Amino acid sequence: MLFFITTRLARAALTIAFVVTFAFVVLRLSGDPAMLILSVDAPPEAIEAFRRSWGLDRPIWEQYAAYAIKALSGDFGNSMRDGRPAIELVLERVPMTLAITLPALLIKLFVGIPAGVFAALHRNSMIDRLTMMVSVAGFTVPSFVLALVLVLIFAVQLGWLPSGGSESWQHAILPIVTLGAAGAAVLARFTRSAMLEVLGQPYIRTASAKGVPWRRVIADHALPNAAIPTVTIIGFMIGSLIAGAVVVESVFAWPGVGRLLVAAVSNRDLAVVQAILLAIALSMVAANLVVDIAYGWLDPRLRRSRGHA
Amino acid sequence: MTVRPLLEARNLARHFAIRHGNWPRSRKALLRAVDGISLTVMPGRTLGLVGESGCGKSTTGRLLLGLMEPTAGTVRFDGQPLARAGTTEWRAQRQLMQMVYQDPLGALDRRLPVAKQIGEALEIHHPAMPSAEHARRVAEVMEAVGLQAHHGPRYPHELSGGQRQRVVLARALILEPRLLVCDEPISALDVSIQAQVVNLLLDLQERLGLAYVFISHDLRVVRQISHEVAVMYLGRIVEYGEAEALFHAPQHPYTRALLAAIPTVARRQADISLLEGDPPDPVDPPSGCTFRSRCSRAQSLCAQSVPALKPLSDGRHVACHFADSNTAVAAA
Amino acid sequence: MTDITTSAPVQDHGSAEPQLRSRAARFFEAWPPMTIAALAWIGAMLVIALGADLLAPYSFTAFDLKARLQPPLGFGGPLNHALGTDELGRDVLSRLIVSIRLSLLIAFFGTLIAATLGTSLGILAAHFRGRTEAVILMLIDFQASMPFMIIALAVLAFFGNSLTLFVILMGFHSWERYARIARGLTLSANEQGYAAAVRQLGAGSWRIYGRHVLPNIASTLIVSMTLTFPEIILLESGLSFLGLGVQPPLTSLGNMVGYGREYITRAPWILLAPSVVIVLTTLSISIVGDWLRDRLDPTLR
Numbered sequence: 001m002l003f004f005i006t007t008r009l010a011r012a013a014l015t016i017a018f019v020v021t022f023a024f025v026v027l028r029l030s031g032d033p034a035m036l037i038l039s040v041d042a043p044p045e046a047i048e049a050f051r052r053s054w055g056l057d058r059p060i061w062e063q064y065a066a067y068a069i070k071a072l073s074g075d076f077g078n079s080m081r082d083g084r085p086a087i088e089l090v091l092e093r094v095p096m097t098l099a100i101t102l103p104a105l106l107i108k109l110f111v112g113i114p115a116g117v118f119a120a121l122h123r124n125s126m127i128d129r130l131t132m133m134v135s136v137a138g139f140t141v142p143s144f145v146l147a148l149v150l151v152l153i154f155a156v157q158l159g160w161l162p163s164g165g166s167e168s169w170q171h172a173i174l175p176i177v178t179l180g181a182a183g184a185a186v187l188a189r190f191t192r193s194a195m196l197e198v199l200g201q202p203y204i205r206t207a208s209a210k211g212v213p214w215r216r217v218i219a220d221h222a223l224p225n226a227a228i229p230t231v232t233i234i235g236f237m238i239g240s241l242i243a244g245a246v247v248v249e250s251v252f253a254w255p256g257v258g259r260l261l262v263a264a265v266s267n268r269d270l271a272v273v274q275a276i277l278l279a280i281a282l283s284m285v286a287a288n289l290v291v292d293i294a295y296g297w298l299d300p301r302l303r304r305s306r307g308h309a
Numbered sequence: 310m311t312v313r314p315l316l317e318a319r320n321l322a323r324h325f326a327i328r329h330g331n332w333p334r335s336r337k338a339l340l341r342a343v344d345g346i347s348l349t350v351m352p353g354r355t356l357g358l359v360g361e362s363g364c365g366k367s368t369t370g371r372l373l374l375g376l377m378e379p380t381a382g383t384v385r386f387d388g389q390p391l392a393r394a395g396t397t398e399w400r401a402q403r404q405l406m407q408m409v410y411q412d413p414l415g416a417l418d419r420r421l422p423v424a425k426q427i428g429e430a431l432e433i434h435h436p437a438m439p440s441a442e443h444a445r446r447v448a449e450v451m452e453a454v455g456l457q458a459h460h461g462p463r464y465p466h467e468l469s470g471g472q473r474q475r476v477v478l479a480r481a482l483i484l485e486p487r488l489l490v491c492d493e494p495i496s497a498l499d500v501s502i503q504a505q506v507v508n509l510l511l512d513l514q515e516r517l518g519l520a521y522v523f524i525s526h527d528l529r530v531v532r533q534i535s536h537e538v539a540v541m542y543l544g545r546i547v548e549y550g551e552a553e554a555l556f557h558a559p560q561h562p563y564t565r566a567l568l569a570a571i572p573t574v575a576r577r578q579a580d581i582s583l584l585e586g587d588p589p590d591p592v593d594p595p596s597g598c599t600f601r602s603r604c605s606r607a608q609s610l611c612a613q614s615v616p617a618l619k620p621l622s623d624g625r626h627v628a629c630h631f632a633d634s635n636t637a638v639a640a641a
Numbered sequence: 642m643t644d645i646t647t648s649a650p651v652q653d654h655g656s657a658e659p660q661l662r663s664r665a666a667r668f669f670e671a672w673p674p675m676t677i678a679a680l681a682w683i684g685a686m687l688v689i690a691l692g693a694d695l696l697a698p699y700s701f702t703a704f705d706l707k708a709r710l711q712p713p714l715g716f717g718g719p720l721n722h723a724l725g726t727d728e729l730g731r732d733v734l735s736r737l738i739v740s741i742r743l744s745l746l747i748a749f750f751g752t753l754i755a756a757t758l759g760t761s762l763g764i765l766a767a768h769f770r771g772r773t774e775a776v777i778l779m780l781i782d783f784q785a786s787m788p789f790m791i792i793a794l795a796v797l798a799f800f801g802n803s804l805t806l807f808v809i810l811m812g813f814h815s816w817e818r819y820a821r822i823a824r825g826l827t828l829s830a831n832e833q834g835y836a837a838a839v840r841q842l843g844a845g846s847w848r849i850y851g852r853h854v855l856p857n858i859a860s861t862l863i864v865s866m867t868l869t870f871p872e873i874i875l876l877e878s879g880l881s882f883l884g885l886g887v888q889p890p891l892t893s894l895g896n897m898v899g900y901g902r903e904y905i906t907r908a909p910w911i912l913l914a915p916s917v918v919i920v921l922t923t924l925s926i927s928i929v930g931d932w933l934r935d936r937l938d939p940t941l942r
Contacts, residue, residue, distance in 0.1 A: 011782070018783045022792075026799045140924040142875050144882045144898060145916040148905060156906050163905075243788045247879050251902070261791075262883050265798040273798040280791050288786060376841055403843030416838040420856050430842045480842070 008292045012285040019281040020071045023274050024064055071278060077271040079264075086271035090257060090279055094242065096166065097249070097256030100175045101241045107180025108187050108237060113230070115184070116191025120199065121218070131188055138185020147178045147251040164253035175252045179245060183237060190233050194226040201225075228295065235291030239284035313388060315488055315520050316350040316406075321372055321382035322544075323365075327592070338592045342368045344544035345382065348522075352487065353514065355521040357535030357552065359528055359567070361588055365544040366524045370490045373522060374406055375399060386488070404434055407481035411493035413473035417465040423476045424461030427451065430484050446483060453516075454479045455509060471502035475509070482513070490522045495530065507534060528571055532556050540564045543591055543599045546618060550625025560627040562604045598630070606631060676932045679925035686741060686922055693742040697735040698723075702890055705730035710908040725910045727901065736892055737914050743887060744874060744894045744919075747808055751873040752866050754812025759819025760862060764850055766820070767827035777820065784817040790876065797885050807877075807886060814876055815869045819862060826858040860937040867930025871923035878919055894919050 058066075070076070074087040082089075119131040154174065155163035162171050198204065199222055207217045237244070246258035253259070257276060264272035323343040343365045350356045358366045371377040373384055375391035384391045386406060392398035410416035417426060428447045431438055448458065454475040465473055474494065481489055491510070495503040507530055513519055525531050531538060531552075538555050540548040540563065548561040559565040589595055589602050598616050601607040610630050618628040689696060698721075706729065713725040713733070724733040766777040784792075793810055800806055827850075830836035835857070839849050878895025880886035882902075887893040894915040901911030 014779070015783060015786050018779075019787070022783075023795070026796060029799075136924065136927070137920075140871065140927060141920050142878055142882075142895075142916075144879060144895075145919065148898070148902060148912060148916070152905060152909055156909075240788055243791050246790060246794070247883065250883055261794055262885065265794050265885055268798055268801070270798060273795055277791065277795050281787060284786055284788075374841070376837075400843040400845070403841065408838070408841050410838060412834075415834040418835040418839070418853050418857065421853075429839065429844070433842060433844050433848065477838075480838075 005293065008289055012289050015285050015288075016072075016278075016281055017068075019277060020068050021064075023071065023277055024067050027270070027274075028060075071274070074275070074278075076274045076278075079272050080269045081267060081272075086269075086275040089260065089272055090275045093255065093257045093260050094279070096254065097242055097245055097258060100172055100179060100248070100254060100256065101245050103172070103176045104179035104183060104245075105237060105241065107176065108183035109234070111180070112184035112187030113191050116188040117195055117223070117226075119188065120192045120195035123196065128192075131192065135185040135189035135192075138182050138189070141182075143178060143182050143247050144251055146182060147174070147248055150174050150178060151251075164251070166254055171252070171254070175245070175248050175254050178248050178251075187230070187233060187237075191226065191230050194229045195222065198222050198226045231291055231294050235287050235294075238290070239287030241287075242283045243280040312351060314349045314385075315352045315387055316348070316373060316522070317385045318346065318348045318373060319383050319385075320345045320347055321369070321384065322346075322380045323368055323372055323377065324380045340592050341544050341594075342591070343372060343379075346539075346541070346544075346546045347382075348373070348539060348546075348549075350488065350520050350522060351536075352520055353518045354536040355514065355523055355534055357531035357538040358522060358524045358541060359526060359531050359538060360541035361567075362526060363588065363591065364541045366541050367492050369541070370408070370492045370522060370524050374408055374490050375402065376408070400433075404430075404484040405486050406488040406490070407484070407486045409474075409477055409481055409489055409491040409494045412497050413470065413477045414465055416477055417473060419465050422462045422464060423456075423468065424451070427461075427476060427479045427483055430480060434484060450479045450483045453482065453513065469502075470498050471505060474498060474502075474506055478506075478509070478513075482517070485517070486519070488520045488522070490524070492524045493526070494523075496525065496527065503530070510534060528556075528567060540567070543588065543594055545599070545628065546626075547600065547628045548626065549618065550621075550623070550627075554623055554625060560621065560625065560632050561600075561629050562606055563600050566603075598628075673932065675928055679928040679932075682921055682925040683929065686745060686918075686925075689738055690742040690745045693738050697732075697738045699732040699735040701731065701736045701739040701892060703731065703735075710904065712908070713910050713914075724914050725908065727908065727911045728904055733911055733914055736897060737894075737918065740892045740894045740897050740915060741918060743891060744877060745922075747811055747877050747887070747893070748870050748873040750808050751811030751814060751877070752869045754809065755814055755816045755869055755873075756819050756862060756866055758812065759816035759821075760823040760855075760858075762816070763820040763823025763825075764827050764854070766824045767831060768846065768850075774824075777824075781817040781820055784813075789814050790879065793876070793880065794885065797880075802885065802888055804887070804891065807880075811873050811877060814873055818865055818869070822861055822865060823858060826861065827854055830854050830857065864930060864934045864937060867926055867933060871926045874919065874923055878915075 076086045078084060079086050079089050115131050119125075119128040122128055151163045151174065154161045161173055162168075163174075165171050204217060204221055207221055208214060212220075242257050244258075245254075245256055246261060248254070249256045249258035250262050257279070260272065261276045263269070264276065321343055322341070322345050325340040325342055327338055327340050346369065348356060348369075358369060360366050368377070372379050375384065375394055378394060386402065392402055417423065424447055427450060428443055431443055431446060447461070451458070451461065456472065456475050456479060460468060460472060460476075465476070468476065494510075495506050498506060510521065510523075511534060514521065521534070523531060523534055535552040537550065538548075538552045539546050540555075540561065542563050548555060548559065548564045555564065556568065559568050589599065595602045595612070597613050598604070598607070598611040601611040604611070608630075614630075616628045616630045618626045619632065620626050621632060705726065708722065708726050709728055709730040711722050711726040711730075714723045722732050722734065724737060727733055727736070762777050762780075766774040793814075796810055797807075827836070830853075831840075836849050836854055839853055874894075877886055877893060878898065881893045881895030882899040884899055887896050889896070897915040898912045898919075901908070901915070904911055
């Protein structure tokens with residue numbers, strides 16, 4: 001188990017190193033960092049100071065090391081727009097994003113999983129067909145289309161809810177529903193197929209043939225086994241808590257990390273983009289780590305075989 | 310006049326570095342799949358290579374064809390050392406030495422008609438050949454292996470197992486090689502078809518003067534087809550000699566046990582001195598003679614020193630400390 | 642295919658001969674109605690994409706300020722603008738047709754790049770093994786551990802935007818899927834079987850991979866392409882919607898939705914028309930993909 005966790009940690013560190021390297025390489029490939037991070041019309045003294053503080057006069061690997069150290073301590077420089085440290089800007093947006101992504105996650109889990117389980121247990125029933133149809137819609141309808149259709153119905157036609165902004169809790173409802181519906185559809189489909197696969201296994205038939213009540217078979221045997229593949233996708237959803245709301249935040253003018261990212265990209269505010277990139281990478285990696293450990297807990301066999309790889 | 314050997318292997322070895330045992334107690338280990346063997350194949354003759362599965366006979370086959378780099382030792386083909394796998398010289402050598410596989414369906418591309426696959430070697434080695442001659446040679450070789458013209462446009466899954474193995478043979482033969490290494494060529498076939506393929510191999514040898522290395526665990530077939538036989542145990546040759554003499558009076562206890570395991574009409578169940586237990590772990594073989602853990606005649610000497618492959622008076626080689634006394638036992 | 646003609650009358654009068662009916666049943670088993678509808682939609686989109694210049698009634702940039710925000714035909718709009726007009730009086734139908742062409746083009750080239758790049762890397766990994774393989778596997782891991790939209794946004798931030806860059810960027814979406822598939826299948830072909838047999842004949846790598854391995858893994862790769870294509874349509878339209886993808890004066894489906902958003906109360910048709918096209922197209926390709934997978938590659942789930 002120790003070996004298992006060590007390899008997972010090493011992989012997590014590697015991914016972070018990759019993101020930092022990626023940012024460094026892309027930054028250097030895209031032109032003079034001084035020109036990019038400051039602006040073209042910055043005074044020469046400022047550019048000179050910047051070059052010195054970022055060590056642009058030193059050999060490339062030294063620059064890389066310096067960059068990596070700065071990046072990992074969260075220092076990406078100041079935002080081009082309002083001159084505040086980029087990392088601060090990002091961090092103050094995180095709670096806003098979580099305010100919609102966390103409730104959405106709950107919708108995904110508490111609607112998606114039961115729907116998938118129910119559909120699998122009542123295969124080919126009307127409810128199964130309905131679940132499948134909705135879940136197909138879940139990944140063919142882009143989130144911005146769903147969001148706009150909801151706005152059209154609930155804000156424009158019915159006038160029940162605001163169409164954008166963040167002044168009250170009502171403003172959060174449509175973003176949460178949009179995020180939750182799409183994710184729940186995906187999760188339902190995934191849970192259903194995981195469940196169907198488990199239900200086809202011989203040990204399920206054996207257990208019910210031995211006279212174990214069907215409810216017990218489902219609760220004790222089917223659900224825990226179907227949970228194993230489902231954990232992966234849930235892990236990705238947890239990892240996307242910060243990253244997953246880019247489009248929806250923009251539609252609803254919700255001031256979270258995603259909207260900040262879109263603004264930073266269109267303004268080419270590179271300090272902010274890098275800070276967000278690292279924040280997202282950290283959240284993805286942390287979620288992956290949790291998933292891996294959950295895996296080991298759910299399925300002791302994996303601790304060994306996966307540890308080998 | 311002495312005939313030059315077609316294929317000559319000297320002290321051939323192939324070791325694999327592996328992880329051994331169950332985690333967390335696994336450790337790095339060395340698997341000696343082939344551990345210093347020497348062989349000679351004369352033109353137009355057949356060398357049978359026998360042994361239980363996992364004894365390294367398939368690895369030996371791949372080493373002999375240069376499909377795998379040996380850890381140590383040399384292989385010479387017609388007096389020339391084998392080129393390194395993948396080089397241009399190595400490719401040229403392919404024309405003279407070919408492989409026949411155990412699983413013909415797996416060895417054929419299921420998306421190409423078989424005639425196309427038979428002719429592919431010509432495309433590779435004689436790209437300038439006129440298409441008429443190409444077609445003629447494909448037709449010739451198909452006829453030689455007993456395939457009919459209407460089989461040509463078919464796909465592998467549309468043919469029977471025996472026909473597929475004929476396709477594999479035809480593909481190997483179209484370049485007119487001098488040596489075929491046949492790795493369990495009939496063990497995947499139905500018993501009724503096995504005899505046909507063996508007869509075809511014998512017939513082709515007679516007509517084309519081919520030499521074979523025939524790898525098999527089926528001793529009856531090996532006896533039928535081989536001029537010489539090498540018996541392998543855990544990566545080493547334990548007995549090597551002329552086929553008839555070896556089958557008639559086996560000298561090594563392992564050979565005797567293998568032969569005894571062949572059911573025959575004359576021999577009754579009770580007489581069989583079967584091999585006891587499974588072969589030892591090849592990563593962790595017994596000291597001294599590796600066969601001693603299963604040998605009924607093992608003595609303390611066997612645990613101490615590895616028996617060398619020594620020649621006997623009849624020209625055969627045996628790796629057993631008690632080879633001579635074994636003769637006496639066999640005669641008794 | 643000839644079954645189409647024989648099965649058509651069967652539906653008309655219910656009491657057909659049993660033999661004919663079973664033929665019809667068999668036909669619809671092989672070609673489910675949903676699949677036929679999906680194929681028809683994809684066909685229509687292809688015709689529109691290829692014939693965009695001929696089909697568009699107006700130039701997609703031509704504006705008519707006198708006829709701004711006209712509703713579509715049937716909703717009180719004029720006859721000459723079937724899907725209405727936008728805030729500058731541009732014909733929505735013409736813009737839609739041109740958008741379909743650009744969105745499909747981006748998705749097509751993106752898919753092609755992803756498949757080519759991924760397959761090549763997968764085969765390289767399987768061919769060289771060792772360090773090359775380790776590096777490629779690491780790249781696969783990295784790609785799979787970050788949401789691609791974020792990577793795409795970062796690249797757009799660093800490099801700015803141009804159509805060429807954007808198409809190439811879309812090509813990096815899901816390459817790792819092809820790399821995984823190609824590596825796995827090539828490894829198994831190399832270990833035992835036809836690839837080893839052909840190599841042993843003396844064939845060079847180009848022949849082994851080009852003539853044997855690729856045709857053998859092609860069906861699996863094509864099925865994967867039916868997953869990638871709609872994903873790229875969604876990604877492209879998402880980024881264009883945010884104003885970070887296709888830049889005006891060019892127009893794509895997501896782009897139209899994005900700019901139509903501001904007129905959602907007064908002229909919802911501007912964004913609804915492209916939204917419907919996005920949904921139906923991705924849905925159709927997914928349906929055809931499922932159907933192809935069942936026909937070509939039962940091993941893939």
